[in-house]
Amino acid sequence: MTLLTYLTRRSILIIPTFFLITLIIFTLIHLAPGDPVSIMIGTNTKITPAEKERMIEDFGLNEPIHVQYVEWLARLFRGDLGHSYAYHQSVAKLVSERIPRTLELMLMTEVIGLALAIVLGVVCAVKQYSLTDGVCKFGALVGYSAPSFWLGLMGITVFAGMLQWLPSFGVETRGTIFPTIFDVWFDHLKHLILPVSILVFGWVAYLFRLVRSSMLEVLRQDYITTARAKGVRERVVIYKHALRNALLPVVTYEGYSIGFILAGAAVIETVFSWPGLGKFWVDVAGNRDYPTLMALSIIVALMILLGNLVADIAYAIVDPRIRYD
Amino acid sequence: MNSRLNVKSEKRTDKIHKPSMATQLATVWRKLRASRLAVFGGAIVFAVFVVALFAPLIAPYGPEDRYITEPLRPPFSEVWLGTDDLGRDVASLLILGARTSIYVGIGAVLLEAAIGLAIGMIAGYFGGLIDEVLMRIADVVLTLPTLMLLILAVSMFEMQGINVIILVSGLLGWPLLARVVRSEYLSLKQTTFVEAARSMGAGQWRIILRHILPNTMSSVIVLLTMDIPWYIFYEASLTFLGFGDPTAASWGVLMEHGRRFLSSQGWWIATFPGLAILITSLGFNLFGDGLRDALDVKTRVQ
Numbered sequence: 053m054t055l056l057t058y059l060t061r062r063s064i065l066i067i068p069t070f071f072l073i074t075l076i077i078f079t080l081i082h083l084a085p086g087d088p089v090s091i092m093i094g095t096n097t098k099i100t101p102a103e104k105e106r107m108i109e110d111f112g113l114n115e116p117i118h119v120q121y122v123e124w125l126a127r128l129f130r131g132d133l134g135h136s137y138a139y140h141q142s143v144a145k146l147v148s149e150r151i152p153r154t155l156e157l158m159l160m161t162e163v164i165g166l167a168l169a170i171v172l173g174v175v176c177a178v179k180q181y182s183l184t185d186g187v188c189k190f191g192a193l194v195g196y197s198a199p200s201f202w203l204g205l206m207g208i209t210v211f212a213g214m215l216q217w218l219p220s221f222g223v224e225t226r227g228t229i230f231p232t233i234f235d236v237w238f239d240h241l242k243h244l245i246l247p248v249s250i251l252v253f254g255w256v257a258y259l260f261r262l263v264r265s266s267m268l269e270v271l272r273q274d275y276i277t278t279a280r281a282k283g284v285r286e287r288v289v290i291y292k293h294a295l296r297n298a299l300l301p302v303v304t305y306e307g308y309s310i311g312f313i314l315a316g317a318a319v320i321e322t323v324f325s326w327p328g329l330g331k332f333w334v335d336v337a338g339n340r341d342y343p344t345l346m347a348l349s350i351i352v353a354l355m356i357l358l359g360n361l362v363a364d365i366a367y368a369i370v371d372p373r374i375r376y377d
Numbered sequence: 378m379n380s381r382l383n384v385k386s387e388k389r390t391d392k393i394h395k396p397s398m399a400t401q402l403a404t405v406w407r408k409l410r411a412s413r414l415a416v417f418g419g420a421i422v423f424a425v426f427v428v429a430l431f432a433p434l435i436a437p438y439g440p441e442d443r444y445i446t447e448p449l450r451p452p453f454s455e456v457w458l459g460t461d462d463l464g465r466d467v468a469s470l471l472i473l474g475a476r477t478s479i480y481v482g483i484g485a486v487l488l489e490a491a492i493g494l495a496i497g498m499i500a501g502y503f504g505g506l507i508d509e510v511l512m513r514i515a516d517v518v519l520t521l522p523t524l525m526l527l528i529l530a531v532s533m534f535e536m537q538g539i540n541v542i543i544l545v546s547g548l549l550g551w552p553l554l555a556r557v558v559r560s561e562y563l564s565l566k567q568t569t570f571v572e573a574a575r576s577m578g579a580g581q582w583r584i585i586l587r588h589i590l591p592n593t594m595s596s597v598i599v600l601l602t603m604d605i606p607w608y609i610f611y612e613a614s615l616t617f618l619g620f621g622d623p624t625a626a627s628w629g630v631l632m633e634h635g636r637r638f639l640s641s642q643g644w645w646i647a648t649f650p651g652l653a654i655l656i657t658s659l660g661f662n663l664f665g666d667g668l669r670d671a672l673d674v675k676t677r678v679q
Contacts, residue, residue, distance in 0.1 A: 080526075203651075209639045209644060209648075315522045318522075337533075345529070
């Protein structure tokens, strides 16, 4: 089987997975007690039961769940994500405003985290049991034992509260007019520092261990000894011969971890009032806003599946030995 | 001299036949004690368990005891870890919160173990189409964003928040365990002792449960130990985000509560529960690492 057919097969697998995820979430939110109409009406006594019935009918909520699911799918394929019950706006607009905010956090975390983890992982594996190794291992242990939202709170207390170096919430300083576009960027960058640092810290803690242990394992292989024996320079042995193979598990992990990073971002976005998808998810989860929740679920599912596909492609490129079956 | 040696070695071959459970445990115990970090981690885990178990006896005040002193007294004054804005004792709330965390951690891990073991052993032992289907399902579940689904589930089913957390995180937490168990079964089912058992007429479920299962326990226990902090995180994150019972004694609830006083005169309310989570999960992780070395489990998961 060629690389192309392999990737086609992997892509085809995405379709049932996508339906499975949306079906699970659709069923979950529709089976839950409480309906959106009651929540919208709230304590408003002016609305008569007859009017309530009509609203339920308008939203199509009186149909059985499977009919509602098929209708939702049909609208989805026409490109219609619906209208938010809670925000009275088009869901497509609400969601598309928030996607870049989350992507920004995730991409920066993935890139900075990966770079840091590789550098630290290689250094620590080469100098196993050194002081550097000890410090990094301890740092990683703290990084994955500390809850990220707590680190966020501590970061806000120290850097925004006590030292007043960084802003504590949002994406921009409101009410300030900046002279140039660079000042606007600089302001935004300052808002990014705290949330990104905390996400990176947690992410590096995981990746670092993976790179380090994988590198240690590769460095014990015979072909590394052979390379050294024939006089290849140590730098070349480590970065060319060893690193490439040591990165195989890391590449897969990176792609499969989109859901993990996304969930981490949801908590951090809430702590820093960052207007992204994660905070939006937290905001709408409680109010039975079906169209918005479903649109968010689709985006989350697509992001995760895309991450898996990228991992598969990257794996196939990095590892020429892979068998496509 | 010669004869004595012979007697000794004969005796020994008799014993080697099967090392008793106690001997095996003693070996693991000795190796564990040799690692200082593992002992440290184990001590933390033990302490947290004791605190969780006897929380109402240890805590000087109850969760509803207000105005034991003035509100917002700083730590290390007349109250050990200070009081919150309602004048409740932060130390007592921490002690009572340990119970919630451990309850969720243990409950979810037991559910994960039940599902993961069942799926892993069936997939690994029977192989073929069953294996293929189960592992594809595991792949899908593995990529689901657990915390986001937890948020959804807890906000949809408001009653019994803590049990919903256990149920959902256990239902989503099994794929890695199932993979590990499956790979153990794949290799163990081809060993001589399994063949011997089969040739003696042991049924397949007897082989699966009595012969292979005990041999997978090392890796299962290590994995489960290191999953407990995850479930503790989930519970704390959810209650911190405002999902779940706001009156419960939980580290996440306390942090959510203390969040408002961080910049003013109450930094300790949110700081201490976070430290409690950090120390607890550090304990489980160190202990798990130590167990892995002592039980000689291969490091790489896949």
